Amino acid sequence: MFTAIIGGGIAGLSTAWALTKRGHRVTLLEQGAIPNPLAASGDHHRIIRRAYPAASGYAPMITEAYAAWDEMWADLGEIHLDARGFAMFSQHEGDEADVYRAGLEDGGFPYRLLDDVEWAADFPFINREAMRWGLVSPEGGALHCKRIALGLRDWLIDHGADLRENAPVVAVDPAGIVVLADGTRLAADRMVVAAGGWAVKLLPELAQDLTVYRTAVTYLDPPPAVAQAWAKAPVILDLGADLDGYIIPPSGGGGLKFGTGRHKVLAEAQDADRNREPRDAEGAEILAHFRDVIRDVDDYTPLSTISCAYTFTADERFMARRFANVLVISACSGHGYKFGAAVGRRVAEAVQGGDIVSLQRWLSGQDSTRFTV
Numbered sequence: 001m002f003t004a005i006i007g008g009g010i011a012g013l014s015t016a017w018a019l020t021k022r023g024h025r026v027t028l029l030e031q032g033a034i035p036n037p038l039a040a041s042g043d044h045h046r047i048i049r050r051a052y053p054a055a056s057g058y059a060p061m062i063t064e065a066y067a068a069w070d071e072m073w074a075d076l077g078e079i080h081l082d083a084r085g086f087a088m089f090s091q092h093e094g095d096e097a098d099v100y101r102a103g104l105e106d107g108g109f110p111y112r113l114l115d116d117v118e119w120a121a122d123f124p125f126i127n128r129e130a131m132r133w134g135l136v137s138p139e140g141g142a143l144h145c146k147r148i149a150l151g152l153r154d155w156l157i158d159h160g161a162d163l164r165e166n167a168p169v170v171a172v173d174p175a176g177i178v179v180l181a182d183g184t185r186l187a188a189d190r191m192v193v194a195a196g197g198w199a200v201k202l203l204p205e206l207a208q209d210l211t212v213y214r215t216a217v218t219y220l221d222p223p224p225a226v227a228q229a230w231a232k233a234p235v236i237l238d239l240g241a242d243l244d245g246y247i248i249p250p251s252g253g254g255g256l257k258f259g260t261g262r263h264k265v266l267a268e269a270q271d272a273d274r275n276r277e278p279r280d281a282e283g284a285e286i287l288a289h290f291r292d293v294i295r296d297v298d299d300y301t302p303l304s305t306i307s308c309a310y311t312f313t314a315d316e317r318f319m320a321r322r323f324a325n326v327l328v329i330s331a332c333s334g335h336g337y338k339f340g341a342a343v344g345r346r347v348a349e350a351v352q353g354g355d356i357v358s359l360q361r362w363l364s365g366q367d368s369t370r371f372t373v
């Protein structure tokens, strides 16, 4: 079976990997380079962590996510996960960190509340006075996205997949024809659209399910007094209240990075290509959100800021839709990278066997049955 995949982010690359392993003929079309710095998967690192609200169904799926990454590392011959664990901090009863902690409790997943010694030794950069509690868990870390993309690109080429960079697709015909910007037409048995923030542009009917947002993250130099503490810190998943703030310490060639859900806005005209140039002061704007929770925030120096475009569903669950021979995958809502390898395996299974309903159930967190090859 010949499958054309549109999009070379983590969803498209992982699907190409899993289909190629199953003996399928694959062509992957990416509008930019792989990795594409404008893609949600094109940044240096993304967090993997067990913490999810208890009812979401995603926490148990982390076991499969880790297993799929392990399978990928074995194929790539390199591990692109810095398993440094994760930390989170609560400011108010019932805030997001509290909800995540309840999810850890519910699933019996490991974590430990910080004691006085750990607060002082390991988290001198956190404003402890603002926090009710802090916790650490070993089940998390930083995935090195650029390295994963490059590793998958090389693996796919070595294993006979047809990888085309700088090959924008301008139309997909549900019957199985892909039209490229240069006029080339490809006839495929199956198509997988994994176009991230651009999916709605390609298939406008997706606008009823997907909303495109624009955000940015900033890379910073910490003050020298806490540089060592940051260098060995776990990833920080949540800083309590409604900050929706996360921090990834320097890891895998990427520097210290701050981001917050507060910074996200609707994408202009729902177009992932608009407004992608970061503003001069955007790093400082992001940093300002952390004033109450990070000590001496004014002593951090923004080095670079990058913009991102990504899609959300209304309930922040992942989705798949089928239009005849076209399968659209949207595993984002700001938390999809960690499942990338697992998504690829599940999508390949659905492409091969045709069972889209099971894929949809799994993507929405409602089915954590074991994945069998």
Ligand SMILES: Cc1cc2nc3c(=O)[nH]c(=O)nc-3n(C[C@H](O)[C@H](O)[C@H](O)COP(=O)(O)OP(=O)(O)OC[C@H]3O[C@@H](n4cnc5c(N)ncnc54)[C@H](O)[C@@H]3O)c2cc1C
Pocket (backbone or CB within 6 Å): 006, 007, 008, 009, 010, 011, 012, 029, 030, 031, 032, 036, 038, 039, 040, 041, 042, 045, 046, 047, 048, 167, 168, 169, 170, 194, 195, 196, 197, 198, 199, 202, 215, 216, 217, 259, 308, 309, 310, 329, 330, 331, 332, 333, 334, 335, 336, 337, 338, 339
């Ligand atoms: C700021 C931010 C922080 C995040 N943090 C985390 C985190 O810590 N942990 C986590 O698990 N997830 C996180 N996520 C979510 C995660 O990044 C996404 O779920 C994931 O990267 C989506 O991958 P994708 O392959 O679906 O989309 P993308 O990575 O956007 O890839 C889509 C690709 O399709 C290509 N494309 C689009 N249209 C066309 C076309 N017409 N022709 C050819 N190619 C096309 C694009 O160029 C792009 O390369 C975060 C997202 C953002 C934006």
